[in-house]
Amino acid sequence: MARRRASNEELAGLVQGEQTDAVRRLEDRVAARVLGDLESRFAVLSQRSITAWVAAFGSVQAESGDTAALRRILSTIRGAVRRLLGPLGPRAQRELDQALTDAVLLGARQHAAFVEEATGRATRPVSGRPSRGLRRRAAAIGAAIADRRDRALAILRPSRARRWSDVQAGIGAAQSALPATRAHIATTVNEAVNEASLTAIDHQGAQKLWIAERDACVNCAAYSGMVVAADADFPAGLSWDPNQRGRGKALAAPPKHPHCRCRVTAWEEGWAPEGVPSFPDSLRREARRSIARGWSLPTESGAARIRAARELLRTGAGLPKSVEEFAALAVRAGRFTDRTVPTGP
Ligand SMILES: [Zn+2]
Structure with a gap:
């Protein structure tokens, strides 16, 4: 049906x-x-x-x-x-x-x-x-x-x-x-x-898609929206924080760390309707937005979030100007004042 x-x-x-x-x-x-x-x-x-x-x-x-x-x-x-x-x-x-x-x-x-x-x-x-x-x-x-x-x-x-x-x-x-x-x-x-x-x-017989949490850490956020073959591993060591790159091992699926609630799901190219960004694309964009906004758990290092935001801006965030300015401001201040993910529509 x-x-x-x-x-x-x-x-x-x-x-x-x-x-x-x-x-x-x-x-x-x-x-x-x-x-x-x-x-x-x-x-x-x-x-x-x-x-x-x-x-x-x-x-x-x-x-x-x-x-x-x-x-x-x-x-x-x-x-x-x-x-x-x-x-x-x-x-x-x-x-x-x-x-x-x-x-x-x-x-x-x-x-x-x-x-x-x-x-x-x-x-x-x-x-x-x-x-x-x-x-x-x-x-x-x-x-x-x-x-x-x-x-x-x-x-x-x-x-x-x-x-x-x-x-x-x-x-x-x-x-x-x-x-x-x-x-x-x-x-x-x-x-x-x-x-x-x-x-x-x-x-x-589909591919694998990594879906990170909305307040995922700087490492998991680097995987969100990534698609690999069903029999392949997600590569080791990705992170938005340059200081944390190259750590860990390749994984068939999350969880990547204790209390990680990232998910793997099937994905096929043909599922994306024409004319709109695909779901993996939109996840990658959401991950960049959450790095720019500093959305994260209070347990994560604030310094790591700032390094990640700086790296995002350096490599080109591709986000609305207001979001990028928000990130630039936080990087200059050395901190995000509020890191909670906004709820509701
Ligand atoms: Zn995770």
Whole structure:
């Protein structure tokens, strides 16, 4: 059944908006099941430990004089770290492995929806199973958590932890397993979603198109709109920031880094209607605009965004004069005052 082909803006909105949000919700559900109330239990552990330390040694500045008391406190904390992180690894492995099937299904459905919008023709999702490589990367979450637990336990030994700051570092090392788990889940779910796209692309015999997030980093923005053959990799080391060029390795598909929510989809030259810029063209233009506007996450280096904007202007942005002037102003000032992507129409 033939339908109207979606506009470039609608296609971008579908993938970068609705579909990315759905993937993020899946990540959140898995993370909630895996992490439960561990965050607050770690807060309680910190609070109780500091209370015990002050009771035993007088203040957080005081060194531990009494070895027996120190041993007691550290042994209690080590026990708590084992209790909190011990079951986390197996639980994370189990939940993430189960989530892979959901993520691959979601990716397959989303990819079919994209092709349907891009072509105006009904498309059935190509179902696949999570690959062995994907299952292996999901299972590695257990070892990553155990590693952080062991590092924490090594710090929390009487021979190493003589001051409160050491104890704090030990608890911090254990607690760092939580964001690491969150990141591992996010990366693996996004790998699964993109793996489903790759399966569908192969099936279709199409080319591969990289679609970056609207607030993608300077590296991912350099890939947005790039089209390569289905069996080729996206080249290594692209970046709008000259200082970050040449890093990383060639990739079959995103994610390029932890918390990267870029997507790969099928693309065929014939899908672009005549007389308007193709969808890949419009993605490349959008990426240049986001570099000129400084649209990015607060976690990304501001200096990198300025270097990227300077490079964009140097090589010719091909954007409206007002956008280029905005970028030039930011480069002269050495910063973008507001880096949030505007929402709404
Ligand atoms: Zn990315």
